[in-house]
Amino acid sequence: MVAPKKARQDALASKLPIQVSGYTVLPLTLPPLSSFPKKTTHYLYLRPHAPKVPDEETPKSLFLVNFPIDATEDNLRKLFSREVLGGSRVKSVIFEDLRDAGNARKKLMNELRELEEESLGPKKGQGKKRKRRGQPEEEDSARQQDGSEGLNLGDTEGELPTVWDREILRSGSSAVVVFVDKISADAALKAARRIAKKGEEVIWRGEGEALGLRRYQNHHELSHPPKHTLQSSVNSYLAAFSRVESLRTQIAKRNFGVPDEDGFVTVSKGGRSGVASMARAEKTKERHEERTEKRVGDGFYRFQLREERKKREGELVRKFEEDRERVEKMRKSGKRRKVEM
Amino acid sequence: MKKPKTYGSGDIYTGEMFKSNVFKLQMDELLEDCAFKHGKREKEAEGVLHTLKSIIEKIPDREPLSIGDAERNLAKFSKIAVPFPNPGPPSDAQYKLQYSRPSNINVVGSYALKVASRLGSELVIDLVVKMPASLFQEKDYMNHRYFNKRAYYLACLAAGIKNSSLKDGKFILHYDLLNGNYLQPTVIVQSSSESQNGHNAKARWKIQIIPVVEDSVFATNKTMPDKNCIRPKATANEVTSLPPTPFYNASLRSDSCFSGYLRLLHDASKSCDSFKDACILGSVWLRQRGFSSEIQSGGFGNFEWAATMALLLTGGGPKGKPRLSSGYSSYQLFKAQLQFLEEVTLTKKAVNIGQEIISAPKDNQDPVLFDGERMMNILFKMSPWSYELLKQEAEATVASLGESAFDQFESTFITRADHPLLRQDCLIQLPVQTLLSSSRLDRDEESIMLACRKLFRVLKRGLSDRVSCVAVFVPQTKPWDVKKKMTGLDLSENVTIGLTYRPENSSRTVDHGPTAEEKKEAAAFRQFWGEKAELRRFKDGSILESLVWSTKESNKSIVEQIVRYVIARHFNDDLSEAMVVVGDQVSSMIPSGASTSGAFQPMMGAFTELEQDIRSLEDLPLTVRELVAASPSLSYSSLDIPGSSRSGTPPADVVLQFEGSSRWPDDLAAIQRTKIAFLLRVGDLLEEMNASRYSCQLGLENSHSEILNQAFLDIRSSSASATFRLRIHCDREQSLLSSVLDTKAAKPLPGTGPQITQSDRDAAAAALRAYKRDFLSRPAHTAACRAIATRFPAYTPTVRLLKKWFSSHLLAPHFPDELIELFATLTFTRPEPWTTPSSPSTGFFRTIAFLARWDWRQEPLVVDFAGEEDSKMTSAEVKETMMKYEAWRRIDPSMNRVAMFAASSAVSDGAMWTDGRPARVVAGRMTALARAAAAAIKEKGVEVGLHPEMLFSSALQDYDFVLRLDPSVTRKEKGDKLKAKFKNLELAAEGAGFSMKGSVDPAQSFLEGLQYTYGDAVVLFYGGRGSSVIAGLWNPAHLESRKLKVRMGYSSLPVAKGEEAEVKMNRDAILAEMARLGGDMVKKVELMK
Structure with missing residues (x-):
């Protein structure tokens, strides 16, 4: 798909840079539409992926910025498989602004697994994996995806139904594209450099599920799922949730008064009756505060009265000063309301 | 008052003397702005005064001439006409006209007293020229003789000035009327056009030359308000039966009192420190309400204000004691004077100050405040309607000044309140020509006032308690060339009538008259209403004369129907047909036209029904605490009538809350899932209970965040062919979200799961905002709006018009419904400087004017929904919102998150509706659009007639x-x-x-x-x-x-x-x-x- 001469000349004539801040610029031609009959060019920026903490996938990955909003894993796969882009094969695409749908379920499943392990064996000194700070987001989401394997609920069971058949990206978003091997990744980058240099034309095809009115109609349909689907999803989620709760109580009961590895005993309330619910804890706190308030109320001591009076006087002076300042400020800002003419 | 040195007296300072610190400080600034300054134009004008004085002193005397000769002479040699007032001297008049050097030339009025407010573009200086007593005879007070001589004297002055300035052409001369009084023409001297329009256009001034007469020339007892001074020819000697001519008498008297009043005001300003300041405050207040000494602008201006105050400092109280004290502060004087105007009805009982006691003439409704010292009714230029309007304005201001929560400085002095479309609920125009011909009157200045009096009487009687005020505006007079005689009326102009409704009565359909037994009253009733009056028997057995109106046959409001009917009956059909109602065309922009809240009734009924049905569901695991509305379509405030056929109105949000239970899970996502389970159950149970009435479907929302509300239940009710969108409110969410936000400080409570990251915290903050908005604020706001809509019938059409305006200008995505509802509510609950509006157009115009004026960058919007005095926001509450506002401005000074801050008594968080939208640039666009609309309303509103489409297209x-x-x-x-x-x-x-x-x-x-x-x-x-x-x-x-x-x-x-x-x-x-x-x-x- 080599571009006609004219397009190449255009690109040369406008002298577009082929590199921006270390990224290779890959121009994508957007075909004209009946509602917008103008041929436009979109620019995708590529560079090798270089996270702070590389892993085995890193050499095979490219980091891409500024996707068309209708990019999907599928149509990116198709894009890179084209000959003009080196015919590379994409393994996966990890989008930056992946919405956190299904996250709660994943967390719940993780917890369930951990608790189940814990309830079997004694508590290991280590807490749950801590999230590393300052790490690029794409890394996190990649890890999360890995972690979601091997649970005792089905892959999507307990998850709420998706409401869009096709997600749309935010404008200017980025993603890590993981190729099948390093050679493919390199080939894609090289091809992009060549295209940018020579001003060849690559047409962007935002294929996938329908856009336009159809997408919104599908959305309407999807966001009103049938009752039984919802019911079973909610049921399995809540079942898992109550399992977690009961495991937690069990473990807490077992650990009550038992010293840990260092010989410390964790002090916790409600050893016999189970872990106190948040609601109850709050109520107790409120009651406690109320009691303190009642014991030493206003005007109980003479000094309280004195201080109260002093405070009131100070308040008056402060108020006046405040008011004067406010009017002064109005005057100074020159935006004082003049009498309307 | 000087600023106190010690702060100990702070409470005195903020008390009665000056309302509040801020009020006082703002007032000081206002007085500084308005106080007299000796600037460039004052210097220039004073130079001219000296020149004029010497010119006038050199004008040669003229021999006595017959009227015809005198007129011809002036026309021939000086090209000057004599401005004889109507009816002009009779052709067979015996007296001669004559000019001789004035006995005194003096500057009087506000300029001399240095109480003129500098506001307004023009500086007007009154120069009185005292005509020597020798020119007049004792009987000249009769039959316009004095006024004709005065007119000739004035023409001679004009001729003299014209002749002497011929060489350099320095001055331009015009005739004008003193305060619009056709009996008292004056000469206006201005500098010639070059400097007028040239570089120093700012230094504009004009000098008004007023011929006056020595106080002692005419006997004061002849010009008392109850005397007649105009005798028809035939009955020249039968004094007894003639009607009094108070206006003529007082006009004559006022020419003799110039120096008397100068002295009075001067003495008052000497004896009372705050007198001058109070005069300036009064002059600003009057100006903003369109009042001036001009008869056409109410006849109550700076002079009347100052003179009334000076008189009240000497008397007018109980047992003749002074009503005002010279120890008052300027604010106290101002307020006390307004209270006097509000409390005392001068049309019913004349107030006399000084010894002379007179009673108000019975049949006409003119106000009388008689100055016994100078023997004059100082309110003689006022008409019954202008007095009524002044009283209404005074009442509104006194009421607003009594409020403590809000600083009413702006509404009292800053806001221009005289635009008729904003001030009155209904404006009616009548062409002067038709009005005069239909009342078979001459076309002169006096007859227009006569016609207006009749009009006022008829409308007052016809509309009775449907209106609180009938105001009549007659066209203004304009200065004219000295070559021409008095031009008289411009017949192409209109008389405008402004009505202020009493909302509780204005659309009543049946009027009850006297019973059939009361013969005399019944006859009068029939006489007034003609064939419209009918005798009816009512449910309670009484038989009454009555009137029945209906809106079914015509699309005109009942008030308009009545006005048309009584005008047709008491004037004629021509006038009734020529009558135009201005401004209310804008109501036609309300979608589906219905301007009453009745159209919302089916929806409200369906909601009540739904609430009862949900309460009666037995198989729910928890008991229902309440079902509340959270949607404008359930508070009479939505743009579209909900459920109106075929128009796809959005579902009405409702919120269901169960009684508290500890069974809700301690986890946000699990709560959302539990809510879905509840919704499914509610849906099933409702359909089970009444399948023909309800069909339910569950929908998902907020798929991007699982801690936000995830699902709603759409309930379609066949009762109103409308859909409700039900969400469940669970108050555990709030504490869970808050605890996520709090965990930074405290260790997480056991069992709250993994560590909390910043993004979790951001998400929780957003979710907490959404929770508060959807489950707490919206229901509270909806309930408050519903109360407003029931209290003020005009609220619903106003808010719908306003929403239409926002959506016409494509601003809909940026301005949430609630914010627009707050704008509209403000117009009703804080109507100052006006009273509460009672028509959709007035409500709409005022809200637009507010939006044009509101400087959202500098001031927060605080709306009080409360109606009862005791439930109103306290100043502490207002102060608290102010502090929240200032805190927002501190953390977000560039207004990236919150541009407009709008708090209310229902939702005190002022960022609730405006966090994130409208953005600053959009808010700026709204202001620009509102300004354009307000300008169009102001300029085109009355004269040209406003095309409502114009305001609704950009x-x-x-x-x-x-x-x-x-x-x-x-x-x-x-x-x-x-x-x-x-x-x-x-x-x-x-x-x-x-x-x-x-x-x-x-x-x-x-x-x-x-x-x-x-x-x-x-x-x-x-x-x-x-x-x-x-x-x-x-x-x-x-x-x-x-x-x-x-x-x-x-x-x-x-x-x-x-x-x-x-x-x-x-x-x-x-x-x-x-x-x-x-x-x-x-x-x-x-x-x-």
Whole structure:
């Protein structure tokens, strides 16, 4: 798909840079539409992926910025498989602004697994994996995806139904594209450099599920799922949730008064009756505060009265000063309301 | 008052003397602005005064001449006409006209006393020229003889000035009327046009030359208000039966009192320190309300204000004691004077100050405040209607000054309150010509006042307690060339009548008259109402004369029908037909026309029914605490009438709360899942209970965050063919979200799961805001609006008009319903400087005027919904909102998150509705649009007649680009269209017992998608449901090229910039993307710039 001469000349004539801040610029031609009959060019920026903490996938990955909003894993796969882009094969695409749908379920499943392990064996000194700070987001989401394997609920069971058949990206978003091997990744980058240099034309095809009115109609349909689907999803989620709760109580009961590895005993309330619910804890706190308030109320001591009076006087002076300042400020800002003419 | 040195006296300072610190400080500034200053134009004018004085002193005397000769002489040699007042001297007049050197020339009025407020563009100096007593005879007070001589004297002065300035042509001369009184012409001297329009146009001044007479020339007992001084020829000697001529008498008397009043005011300002300041306050107050000494502007101006106050400092109180004390502060004087105007009805009982006691003439309704010292009614220029209006204004201001929570300085002095479309509920215009011919009167100045008096009487009687005030505005007089005689009336002008409604009575359909037994009253009733009066027997057995009105046959309001009827009966049909009602055409812009809240009744009924049905469900695991409304369609405030046939109105949000239970899980996501389970159960139970009434379907929302509300239940009720959208309120959410936010400080409570990251905390903060908005604030706000709508019948049409205005200007996505409702409510609960509006047009115009005036950058909006005095917001509460406002401005000084701050008594968080939208630039656009609309209302409103469409359309040229949507998608009645186009959808919808109609708006979803995708890179404008245009602006902050970043938030293209390549917004590609996203919904993308 080599571009006609004219397009190449255009690109040369406008002298577009082929590199921006270390990224290779890959121009994508957007075909004209009946509602917008103008041929436009979109620019995708590529560079090798270089996270702070590389892993085995890193050499095979490219980091891409500024996707068309209708990019999907599928149509990116198709894009890179084209000959003009080196015919590379994409393994996966990890989008930056992946919405956190299904996250709660994943967390719940993780917890369930951990608790189940814990309830079997004694508590290991280590807490749950801590999230590393300052790490690029794409890394996190990649890890999360890995972690979601091997649970005792089905892959999507307990998850709420998706409401869009096709997600749309935010404008200017980025993603890590993981190729099948390093050679493919390199080939894609090289091809992009060549295209940018020579001003060849690559047409962007935002294929996938329908856009336009159809997408919104599908959305309407999807966001009103049938009752039984919802019911079973909610049921399995809540079942898992109550399992977690009961495991937690069990473990807490077992650990009550038992010293840990260092010989410390964790002090916790409600050893016999189970872990106190948040609601109850709050109520107790409120009651406690109320009691303190009642014991030493206003005007109980003479000094309280004195201080109260002093405070009131100070308040008056402060108020006046405040008011004067406010009017002064109005005057100074020159935006004082003049009498309307 | 000087600023106190010690703060110990702070409480005295803020007390009665000056209302509050801020009020006092603002007042000081106002007085400084308005106080007399000796500037350039004053110097120039004073120079001219000296010149004029010496010119006048040198004018040669003229021998006595007969009237004809005198007139001819002046016309021939000086080209000056004599401005004889109507009816002019009779041809056979015996007296001669003569000029001789004035006995005294003096500057009087506000300029001499230095109490003139500098406001207004022109400086007017009154120069009185005292005519020597030798020119007059004892009987000259009769039959206009004095006024004719005076007119000749004035013409001689004009001739003299004209002759002496012929060489240099320095002055321009005009005739004018003193205070619009046709008996008292004056000469206006201005500097010639070159300097007038030239470089020092700012230094504008004019000098008014007023001929007056020595106090002792005419006996004061002849000009008392109850005497007659105009005798018809035939009955020249029968004094007894003639009606009094108070206006003529007082005009004559006022010419003798100039120096007397100068002395009075001077003495008052000497004996009372705050007198001058109080005069300036009064003059500003009067000016903002359109009052002046001109008869046509009420006849109560600076002079009357000052003179009344001076008189009240000497008397007018109980037992002749002074009503005001000279120890008052300027604010106290001002307020006490307003209280006097408000409390004392001078039309019923004349107030006398000094020894002379007179009683007000019985049959006419003129106010009398008689100055016994100078033997004059100082309110002689006022008419019954202007007095009524003044009283109403005084009442409104006194009431507002009594309020403590809000500083009423602005409404008292700053806001211009005289625009009739804003001040009155209904404006009616009558052509002067038709009015005069229909009352068979001459076409002179006196007859127009006579006609207006009759009009006033008839309307007052006809409208009775439907209106609180009938104001009549007669056309202003204009200065005219000294070559011409008095021009008289401009017959092409209109007389304007302004009505202020009493909302509780204005649309009553039946009027009860006297009983049939009361013969005399019944006859009078029949006499007044003619064939409209009918004798009816009422339910309680009484037989009464009565009137029955109806809005069924005509689309005119009842008030308009009455006005037309009584005008036709007491004037004639021509006048009734020539009558035009101004301004209320704007009500025609309300969609589906219905301007009453009755159209909302089916919806309200269906809601009550739903509440009862839900309460009666037995198989719910928890008991229902309450079901509350959280939608404008359940508070009489939505743009579209809910459930109105075929128009796809959005579902009405309702919130269900169960009694507290500890069984809710301690986990946000689990709560959401539990809520879904509850919703499914409620839906099943409702359908089970009454399948023919309810059909329910569960919907999902907020798929991007699982701690937000995840689901709602759409309940379609056949009772109102409307849909309710039910969500469950669980108060555990609030404490769980707060605990997420608090965990930074405290260790997480056991069992709250893994560590909390910053993004978790942000999400929790957003969720908490959403929780408070949807489950706490919206229900509270909805309830408050519903109360407002019941209290003020005009609220509903006003808020609907306003919403229409916002959506017509494509501002709908930026201004939440609640914010617009607050704007409208403000007009009703804080109507100052006016009283509460009672018509949709007035409510709308005032709200627009407020939006044009509101400086949201500098001041918060605080709306008090409360009606009862004891439930009103306290000043402490207002202060607290002010502090919240200031805190917001401190953390967000560039107003990126909160531009407008709008708190209310129902929702004290002022950022609740405005966090994130409208953005500063959009808020600025609203102000610009409101200013344009307010200017159009002001300029074209009364004279040309306002085309309502004009206010509701804005050009698309202002935008950068426009997306034109397929109208078949956006049309409100789209149910059928869609079905025809997508057969499978239709089937799916039918299967679910649901149609897409009403519950979804693809254009709205498209817009939301665009907003999500492009964030703040573009600002999008859309007119809401049914609009087929989305317009957009590029955010100018993002148009510059910059270094490539990972999260730019917009599509970019590389540009060469020096050595380094940068990127900038790729606008074409973005538009192409929008077109792709919209697909078949977007017909055309237009670039405007």
